[in-house]
Amino acid sequence: MIQVFKPGLGKEEIQALTEIFETGWIGLGPKTAEFEKKFAEFTGAKYAIAVNSATAALHLSCLALGIGPGDEVLVPAITFISTAHAPSYCGAIPVFVDVDPVTLNISIEDMKRKITNKTRAVIPVHFGGHPALMSEIAEVAQEHGLFVIEDAAHACGSKYHGKSIGNLSESDTTCFSFQAVKNLPVGDGGMITTNRVELVRLLNQLRWMGIDKSTWDRTEEINDHSIRSFSEYGWYYEIQELGYKYHMNDIAATIGLIQLKKLESANERREAIARKYDQAFEGVGDIQCPVLQKNTKSSWHNYVIKTAYRDQLNLRLKEKGIATGVHYMPLHLQPFYRRQKKVVLPQAEQVWTQLLTLPLYPELKDEEIGFIISSIKEIYQQFPVTTLKKIA
Ligand SMILES: Cc1ncc(COP(=O)(O)O)c(C=O)c1O
Numbered sequence: 001m002i003q004v005f006k007p008g009l010g011k012e013e014i015q016a017l018t019e020i021f022e023t024g025w026i027g028l029g030p031k032t033a034e035f036e037k038k039f040a041e042f043t044g045a046k047y048a049i050a051v052n053s054a055t056a057a058l059h060l061s062c063l064a065l066g067i068g069p070g071d072e073v074l075v076p077a078i079t080f081i082s083t084a085h086a087p088s089y090c091g092a093i094p095v096f097v098d099v100d101p102v103t104l105n106i107s108i109e110d111m112k113r114k115i116t117n118k119t120r121a122v123i124p125v126h127f128g129g130h131p132a133l134m135s136e137i138a139e140v141a142q143e144h145g146l147f148v149i150e151d152a153a154h155a156c157g158s159k160y161h162g163k164s165i166g167n168l169s170e171s172d173t174t175c176f177s178f179q180a181v182k183n184l185p186v187g188d189g190g191m192i193t194t195n196r197v198e199l200v201r202l203l204n205q206l207r208w209m210g211i212d213k214s215t216w217d218r219t220e221e222i223n224d225h226s227i228r229s230f231s232e233y234g235w236y237y238e239i240q241e242l243g244y245k246y247h248m249n250d251i252a253a254t255i256g257l258i259q260l261k262k263l264e265s266a267n268e269r270r271e272a273i274a275r276k277y278d279q280a281f282e283g284v285g286d287i288q289c290p291v292l293q294k295n296t297k298s299s300w301h302n303y304v305i306k307t308a309y310r311d312q313l314n315l316r317l318k319e320k321g322i323a324t325g326v327h328y329m330p331l332h333l334q335p336f337y338r339r340q341k342k343v344v345l346p347q348a349e350q351v352w353t354q355l356l357t358l359p360l361y362p363e364l365k366d367e368e369i370g371f372i373i374s375s376i377k378e379i380y381q382q383f384p385v386t387t388l389k390k391i392a
Pocket of ligand 1 (some may be wrong): 052053054055056080082083125151153154176177178179189190
């Protein structure tokens with residue numbers, strides 16, 4: 001079976017892990033600190049705080065920005081559930097916003113319509129790694145005094161107007177995912193980047209139970225013979241916040257450091273595969289290929305086509321040994337959120353029935369790509385000729 005997603009892990013990661021096992025330190029420690037430093041350099045952001053998922057990154061961003069009960073947070077309807085659960089964890093209400101049916105990113109027009117006097121923040125998602133319209137989002141956010149938290153779970157290595165996602169002046173924090181099938185996979189992991197120094201201490205404490213000093217920092221103190229009093233000595237710490245067990249560990253960070261070195265070339269390979277698909281599917285049935293905004297560079301986390309034959313294509317490809325996926329059923333249609341409030345979002349409700357995610361990852365072999373393309377072309381010959389209504 002050709003998978004939809006697959007992490008590219010190899011001997012280098014195994015070698016690095018062997019070395020870390022020999023050090024005897026696998027918790028939050030020096031490898032995590034090194035990964036934070038390198039990731040901050042990579043994005044150009046001033047600060048990076050490593051956590052155990054993008055879900056944690058989104059939750060802590062909401063908390064650190066003071067989002068709480070009664071507040072409303074705007075989120076696009078087509079995304080993974082974490083984008084909406086993060087404000088919900090804080091007692092806030094995720095308000096679902098329709099998407100632009102072409103790019104699948106948040107609709108600026110609908111975002112404006114959904115703002116009330118309770119709105120505190122917006123969480124744009126860079127769907128598939130294709131950057132959302134950040135300048136327009138920031139303009140609306142500024143006008144209404146909203147925080148901007150970027151959900152960059154798909155966007156490791158993406159760029160907006162030449163600047164790396166993670167270092168945009170348009171947002172307060174940016175949340176990355178290093179989950180098993182993301183562009184920079186470590187198993188599970190995440191990162192918050194920010195240029196706002198006042199958030200850093202709080203985020204560091206919130207990710208580690210509200211404790212003011214990490215075990216690694218205290219262990220280093222034990223070896224520091226210049227220490228004068230017990231409160232400076234290794235065992236002493238204070239709990240300053242109602243924090244969470246959300247920190248990254250050095251096993252994940254060790255894999256992350258290797259993956260970070262490979263990220264640029266891995267993303268280039270993703271882009272090359274995406275271009276092959278673009279060319280191959282031109283004029284095939286009603287297929288519409290992904291569309292990027294101007295002045296953006298995508299990390300190409302996924303390749304999502306639109307077709308009226310979504311379900312048939314999914315089944316026929318499965319028969320041929322090719323797995324596909326659907327990203328995503330709109331969140332306002334999911335029972336948990338539907339029970340809370342009935343919302344109508346015409347674009348999201350129409351477009352999601354046409355979405356199909358094709359296999360895309362650096363290790364996808366040329367023969368496999370050829371097989372996927374020829375299979376899709378063959379399948380469309382059996383479908384009646386129709387064209388999807390061209391979306392503006
Ligand atoms: C858009 C989006 N946001 C957030 C997340 C959550 O990431 P994590 O699994 O690291 O918590 C995901 C994961 O798939 C995602 O796709």
